[in-house]
Amino acid sequence: MAKTSGELEREFIHGLGSSTGKDLEGWISSLNESGLEKRNDLIKWLKEKHGFGHMYASLLAGIYFNGGKPVYASEKDLLDNQFEGNTHMRTLYEELKQAIMNWDPATEFIIKKTYVSVCRKREFAAINIRKGEIRLGMDLGEMPFEQGIEKARLTGPMTRISHMVVIRDNSGIDGKIFRLLETTRNRTHP
Known part of the structure; x- marks a missing residue:
């Protein structure tokens, strides 16, 4: 069975620090400092400036717009x-x-x-x-x-x-x- 969105999100958050050098809190801070307000602009910024793939950039943008909390934490x-x-x-x-x-x-x-x-x-x-x-x-x-x-x-x-x-x-x-x-x-x- 394919992983659920919640499982993907948990794995993403757990591995964020080791794969990027910043934990979730650090990325939320960076997204705040970017000055960007639109989801697609943030996704593009994460992909172009920080090398994120589309799925991970989208996950991070989703968390950011959810007040820094995981979107899929609770079914x-x-x-x-x-x-x-x-x-x-x-x-x-x-x-x-x-x-x-x-x-x-x-x-x-x-x-x-x-x-x-x-x-x-x-x-x-x-x-x-x-x-x-x-x-x-x-x-x-x-x-x-x-x-x-x-x-x-x-x-x-x-x-x-x-x-x-x-x-x-x-x-x-x-x-x-x-x-x-x-x-x-x-x-x-x-």
């Missing part, structure tokens, strides 16, 4: 943030998660910053929480869009998540969803 906090302003959707999310676990107990749910990754060895679906709805995105390849199966409009997951089903209440958690999930799981896990 619970990440998930809570996704429900901010949409707390009424939590019950529906839990029902969907449980239904998917009942359908395939080997499924894992990995909380990301802006979405929930649904995977086995690889991600085969993604969940976005929106106002009044849950968007379940799936990799359905060239399957035509039709009533109830839309072009994916999710925040965060890879572009291979091509289709989505919008769920507004528990009546939307039906056999159709599990047939689609089986299709996407089989596409990503041949």
Whole structure:
């Protein structure tokens, strides 16, 4: 299984001093002194002036804009943030998660910053929480869009998540969803 964002961030912070000569506190201080205020400007500065790769520059900029605290320290906090302003959707999310676990107990749910990754060895679906709805995105390849199966409009997951089903209440958690999930799981896990 791939490392979670939290694991990558922890490893990055732990190795920062030995790989760069500055610990996290030192880098936060340097970022403050840079005078740069935009995330992309900081990433560019870290890459060009300090030799950071894109992923590590992005991680450090994310921590900086999170008040110097790790962004991915707590999966619970990440998930809570996704429900901010949409707390009424939590019950529906839990029902969907449980239904998917009942359908395939080997499924894992990995909380990301802006979405929930649904995977086995690889991600085969993604969940976005929106106002009044849950968007379940799936990799359905060239399957035509039709009533109830839309072009994916999710925040965060890879572009291979091509289709989505919008769920507004528990009546939307039906056999159709599990047939689609089986299709996407089989596409990503041949």
